[in-house]
Structure formats: structure tokens, C-alpha cells
Amino acid sequence: MPPPSPSAKTVTRRSIGARQNPEAEAAILSAAVTVLTQKGPKGLTMDAVAREAKAGKATIYRWWPTRGALLVAVYNRIKGDHRHADTGRFESDLATFFDYVFAFWRGDAGRVFALIIAEAQSDADVALALDAYRLERIAAWKEVIARAQKRGEVRANVVPDVLANSIIAVAWYHLITGRLDVGGAQLAAPIAAGWA
């Protein structure tokens, strides 16, 4: 039996509820970060977050329908808003990305994301939330790749989705094998040359 496939369903955060009360959303996420820091990723349960945030569980479930969705939202909050660098060169955009994300993952965030990947292997809700996150990252990479194709740095016949997934594959692989000390330039060079 393969790991749960997230492709059959889709996850949507109930964004209407979130928009109605962004302060409450922020307070709950903040409480979730506290729980995560104190108890680790496995301790991040809906109950623990509700207690810490002094919120009703129904409120939490309204915005994050599963524990997996909440885990990924917490990871996103720790991570902050990250836009891909637009250095004007695809190879430098790639190198900057690897350097940024590996430095970030060498902290607590790496442990959280590695455990999201780990839990996704046996928990279908976490797998779904991870997949939604992955698709967001793929979409962001497609913009970088589109720019690179316009500049002629990436072959026109390259399918952006395939290249985007290859980049993310390399990043995640380094995380899950605990090798985050590689220089971004070293990883970027063969990728940039390979798809040129």
C-alpha cells in the first residue's frame, strides 16, 4: 500500500471565516507556535492549541479543518512571507533559494517541515495539507521559470511543472537526508545548465 495519495481530494482553508476575524486567526496561530515550541510537532493537537489559545475547538476547525492543515499553517507562519528572489539570472535565483531555505531549515523550522513530511506518510490529512502547500510552491516556481524562459535561460520546450518539481525534489531530499550544509551555488549550477 503506497502512502496516502492527496490527489483525490482538495484542501481549502475556509478563508471567509478567517477574513471575518484576522486577529483571532493570528492569536490561534500564535498559540499553535507556542504549543509547537513547547511540545514538538507531535504535541501539536487541536486540543492543545484550543487550550493554549483559550479558543473553542470549533473555531479552530472552522479555519483549519484538519490537524495537518494547522501544522502547515504554523509552518507557513514561522516561515513568514517569502518571495523568490528575482536576480535577473535563473542560476542565481536558484542558488539564492537553496541558500535561503537551507539556512531556514537548519533551525526549528526544518524539524517542523521534516516532521510534516514524515507524518504525511501515514496521515492522509497531513498528506493533503502538504500537497496543497507543495502546489503553492510549484506555482511560485513557475513564475520564476516563466521569467527564465522569456530570457532564454530555460529551453522553451521545458514543461515548467516538471522543472519546478525537480527543484523542490532536490530541496526536500536535502532536508530529509539531513544534508543542509551544501552551498546553493553547487546545487544551482547543474540544474541551470541542465534545463538551458
Added chain:
Amino acid sequence: MPPPSPSAKTVTRRSIGARQNPEAEAAILSAAVTVLTQKGPKGLTMDAVAREAKAGKATIYRWWPTRGALLVAVYNRIKGDHRHADTGRFESDLATFFDYVFAFWRGDAGRVFALIIAEAQSDADVALALDAYRLERIAAWKEVIARAQKRGEVRANVVPDVLANSIIAVAWYHLITGRLDVGGAQLAAPIAAGWA
């Protein structure tokens, strides 16, 4: 805190003991496969295997010093002896590999290997055993890549280790994101073109 890094230590199976009694080794692995099938990867403990094999725990520990090492040995046993195809073309070698391994992973073995990766994120022994396994696979790929470089299909200045890791990164990424229905040829083409 990043996931446990396996690079600081090395795992060696105590092969002298194994060589002295290959039947006992095979019997224990066979018992471990039974435990795995009945109880899933998390149920594969040294105690459970000892009970199933009617063997002393000391015997098991002599050959597989950690549960992680035993898990990987069991995976290797389910997987059987797999040599990379030598089709005479790098791209077909790659396509054959992806097709083979994805078909294999769509069965129980994929679940076992995904859970080995998952456990490696929080269990240093499993991380070590996984890393030893990864290095074996890298070594096997280096032979395939060396052949491809001799034939001029892969650029001479490509570092085989970097290319080998990229290939494995793509394979593992498809496993952990539950997307094993991709055709090998589709994945092989950009890799082969990219490093040519």
C-alpha cells in the same frame, strides 16, 4: 533543530556473525517480514521479531545493531537483488529504473520505505541506516553514470555523486508525495537531456 544528521557516524552490519550462520540470519529476516506484514512498520520492534523468530534478542542485535538497521534490512529483503538495467542508453536506464521502482513502491514496499524515511526524521538510528542504504544506491548509480560518461551521454565534467543524488531525489520525492503513477520515460527525458 534539523533532523538527525547521519553523517557523523557509520553503520556497519556485523557481517562476520552473519556469515557464520546465514540460515539463522535468513530465518530472522523472514520472521521480521512476517511481523511487518502483520503489524506494520511501527510494530516491527526487536522484541516482536525475537518472539516471531524464536531467537534471542542478542542474536538479532549482533547482526542488526539498531531497529533502523533491521528495518532497512527487511526492506532490502522484500526488494530482492536489483541491479540497474544496462540498456546501452542512459535515458533508457533511467526510465527503466523509475518504472521498476515506482511499480515496486506501489505495493507494500513503498509504504515500508516511506515510513523508513518518515522515522528517519525523528530517530537517529533509522536515519543512519537510511543513509547507509542511500550511499549503496548512490554507488550503484555511479556505475551507471560512469558508463554513460564513457559513451559521451553525460558530460565529462559532471560530478557523478551530484547526478546520482539528483536521480534519487526525484524518485524519493515521488514516493513521499504519493505520485507513483508517472511514466519513467517522462522523468528520464529531462534528466538525460539536462546532464548531456
